[in-house]
Amino acid sequence: MEINELLVRQITDAVIRELNQDRSAAPGGEDRIEKVDYSGYPRAKQGTDPKEVVIGVGAAFQTVIKNTITGIPLDDVIRNIIAGIEEEGMTARVVKNLKTSDVGFIGLEAAKLSGSGIGIGLQSKGTTVIHHKDLYPLSNLELFPQAPLMTLETYFNVGKNAAKYVKGEKVLPIACTNDPMVRAKYQVKAALMHIQETDQLSPELNMIEWTV
Amino acid sequence: MKRSKRVEALDQRKVNLDGFIDEWPEKGFIAMSSPYDPEPSVRVENGVITELDGKKREEFDFIDQFIADYAIRVDRAEESMAVPSLEIARRIVDIHVSRDEILRLVSGITPAKMKEVINHLNVVELMMGMQKMRARRVPGNQAHITNLKDDPVQIAADAAEGALRGFSEEETTMGIARYAPFSAIALLIGSQVGRRGVLTQCSAEEATELELGIRGFTTYAETLSVYGTEKVFIDGDDTPYSKAFLNAAYASRGLKVRFTSGSGSEVLMGSTEKKSMLYLECRCLYMTKGAGSQGIQNGSVSCIGITASVPAGIREVIGENLVAALLGLECASSNDQSFSNSDMRRTARTMLQFMPGTDFIFSGYAAEPNYDNMFAGSNFDAEDFDDYNVIQRDMQVDGGLKPVTEADVIRVRRKAGQAVQAVFRYLNLAEVTDEQVEAVTYAHGSKDTLNRDVVADLMGIEEMMKKGVTGIDVVKALAETGFEDVADSILNMLKQRVIGDYMHTAAILDENFHVMSGVNTPNNYMGPGTGYRVDGKRWEEIKQIPHRIDRHRF
Numbered sequence: 001m002e003i004n005e006l007l008v009r010q011i012t013d014a015v016i017r018e019l020n021q022d023r024s025a026a027p028g029g030e031d032r033i034e035k036v037d038y039s040g041y042p043r044a045k046q047g048t049d050p051k052e053v054v055i056g057v058g059a060a061f062q063t064v065i066k067n068t069i070t071g072i073p074l075d076d077v078i079r080n081i082i083a084g085i086e087e088e089g090m091t092a093r094v095v096k097n098l099k100t101s102d103v104g105f106i107g108l109e110a111a112k113l114s115g116s117g118i119g120i121g122l123q124s125k126g127t128t129v130i131h132h133k134d135l136y137p138l139s140n141l142e143l144f145p146q147a148p149l150m151t152l153e154t155y156f157n158v159g160k161n162a163a164k165y166v167k168g169e170k171v172l173p174i175a176c177t178n179d180p181m182v183r184a185k186y187q188v189k190a191a192l193m194h195i196q197e198t199d200q201l202s203p204e205l206n207m208i209e210w211t212v
Numbered sequence: 213m214k215r216s217k218r219v220e221a222l223d224q225r226k227v228n229l230d231g232f233i234d235e236w237p238e239k240g241f242i243a244m245s246s247p248y249d250p251e252p253s254v255r256v257e258n259g260v261i262t263e264l265d266g267k268k269r270e271e272f273d274f275i276d277q278f279i280a281d282y283a284i285r286v287d288r289a290e291e292s293m294a295v296p297s298l299e300i301a302r303r304i305v306d307i308h309v310s311r312d313e314i315l316r317l318v319s320g321i322t323p324a325k326m327k328e329v330i331n332h333l334n335v336v337e338l339m340m341g342m343q344k345m346r347a348r349r350v351p352g353n354q355a356h357i358t359n360l361k362d363d364p365v366q367i368a369a370d371a372a373e374g375a376l377r378g379f380s381e382e383e384t385t386m387g388i389a390r391y392a393p394f395s396a397i398a399l400l401i402g403s404q405v406g407r408r409g410v411l412t413q414c415s416a417e418e419a420t421e422l423e424l425g426i427r428g429f430t431t432y433a434e435t436l437s438v439y440g441t442e443k444v445f446i447d448g449d450d451t452p453y454s455k456a457f458l459n460a461a462y463a464s465r466g467l468k469v470r471f472t473s474g475s476g477s478e479v480l481m482g483s484t485e486k487k488s489m490l491y492l493e494c495r496c497l498y499m500t501k502g503a504g505s506q507g508i509q510n511g512s513v514s515c516i517g518i519t520a521s522v523p524a525g526i527r528e529v530i531g532e533n534l535v536a537a538l539l540g541l542e543c544a545s546s547n548d549q550s551f552s553n554s555d556m557r558r559t560a561r562t563m564l565q566f567m568p569g570t571d572f573i574f575s576g577y578a579a580e581p582n583y584d585n586m587f588a589g590s591n592f593d594a595e596d597f598d599d600y601n602v603i604q605r606d607m608q609v610d611g612g613l614k615p616v617t618e619a620d621v622i623r624v625r626r627k628a629g630q631a632v633q634a635v636f637r638y639l640n641l642a643e644v645t646d647e648q649v650e651a652v653t654y655a656h657g658s659k660d661t662l663n664r665d666v667v668a669d670l671m672g673i674e675e676m677m678k679k680g681v682t683g684i685d686v687v688k689a690l691a692e693t694g695f696e697d698v699a700d701s702i703l704n705m706l707k708q709r710v711i712g713d714y715m716h717t718a719a720i721l722d723e724n725f726h727v728m729s730g731v732n733t734p735n736n737y738m739g740p741g742t743g744y745r746v747d748g749k750r751w752e753e754i755k756q757i758p759h760r761i762d763r764h765r766f
Contacts, residue, residue: 100447101482102447102448102481105447105449136417136418136419136420137448137449138417138418138448139389139417139419139420140389141390142388143389145588146588170667170671171667172666172667173388173666173670176360176361176362176387176388176586177360178360178387178583178584178585178586178588178589179588179589180550180578180582180583180585180588180589180590180593181229181550181553181589182588182589183514183516183517183549183550183551183588183589184229184230184231184517184550184551184552184553185229185230185231185553186231186517187231187480187515187516187517187518187521187551188231188232188233188517188518188521189231190480191479191480191482191518194480194481194482195239195482197482198481198482198483199482
């Protein structure tokens, strides 16, 4: 019991320490980009519309980062996902996750906010997941782990499939793609983009409504 | 500037497609040692570690506390810490100092001290260390068995061929996560068709993976990830304590488990606390030991693109493998992820584990073409089998594989496909046609196979999981459809969980289901004339590469 209490206290302390650190801007790293102030944005609301798909985007989305890892404009990415959702007769809502930059959790948090329980997680570098509110964080309905292989057509189909899950259809998952050399070509760039995204977190704001 | 034709030619070399970056300690882009790494220190009061690597107990994060309480032999700490790091490094490569003596000495040092020890060793010395410190006497190898379509028939065929080629363990994963139960069953069946006693696992979300293990669809687990900073743990909703608990859950059902770590993950996730990759990985390995795991998969693993991008990155990789061995852990030493466009560079990287031998040189080797490797590509794949066998023969090194005949390959692939077809039919899971089995039998990869009805498969899986099908049902299905020998093998694999011997460090099974581990077949290397040598039957096997000139027919 003693260990448990100690542990709980330590975790709490650690979280608080971390929160304070993030609030007080720059811990190390000379090449730091200015942090965007999101405090004026409306907090993300719990949805009630059973027809909605909530798209959770990363903290740097359309602000610090404007293109995916292969240079696809994020404006086009989000437009295509929304178009896919709408083509199936469902509605889309976008929220920005300022608490975590992990795509699994971004997707799950979006799904939990979604009136339908279906959400999409989208990192600014382009990595995407379709999630359901009752799944484990690191599980998923469909995962697109290799951002460099994503095209606007795939993003459109992600939107479509997410909407089909809302409708309760038997969904054929989007065919997997694989580039066995993706790590050699892109992993360093992926790390740098993820650092940029993580640097933009404002955990105290949790999630905000985001107009694309 | 007028361009040099020489430099233009060099610019076109594939190695220049790889990602390289300068050291940047503030963001953790530094391999062996960061200016922000702590100095080694320890203080013990009343049997409790009250200071660890420059931090007082009240300043500990949960990783420090876990390490101080569970991963360091408190009774040896002060004595071991008094031995200079350089002296420990020298003893590691001294053939007159036994593995047991090193294990004892090292069990009392801290992560920062461990990092310092490794920094004294160059790559040849790190390999010498590994040759002595590897847990099991005979090295081993592990395969990845996956495909782009998540086709269970192909998984079974590739598993059978991989087992035939010599892999002691086989691991699968999926493009579509929900396919996991089919992948696990197909791997279990196929592996035993190829060679009795091969261990199998299915890399999936942790709760799913545990369930597959409990049901008897897998015979070991590997994907219990630990990280070197608290922030990365918290982001994943985890702690070292939750990992220890999960480890115990597997142990309670008699399943072999190893953890997974590897440098670069904290960099990729943006939380390094400015520490070096090696220091953070040392913390991971201490946690693994503290959590009671028998072993680890490490060596940068899926973040190798990061570690390999910085100076001395590949030295760091064998360095962290050696740390695992020094802590007495089974080491499945990565080589499992593509990181370079250069054949020369990817081969050089693998030699550091191949030459000394590790418990599993790869974790794993893509036993399918890399376009089918759903871990985003391994460092070696099915098209490298002959190269690998030749290198074993050239060097007289046991890399865990052996040459095979085409007739045997076709035979085991067909039988594996038919066995899966029979089980799926008997348990009413999904249709597998004769044409599918035929295509998979002769296939190189999923480009040569027929498409499955994915929606029907996913429905079959859902129903199977609801009905509570287990490994015993698979045994029964095989026994009643004419595959008694495969049924017998799988039953024997399930029995291992009751016997429990294969939970010992670095355990694998031979074809008679006898355990070979670091406990009953420990590495006893102490210089020339000792330890494992490639000779006898095994050497004859390695010699049998295809395409040899027959002097009698010349």
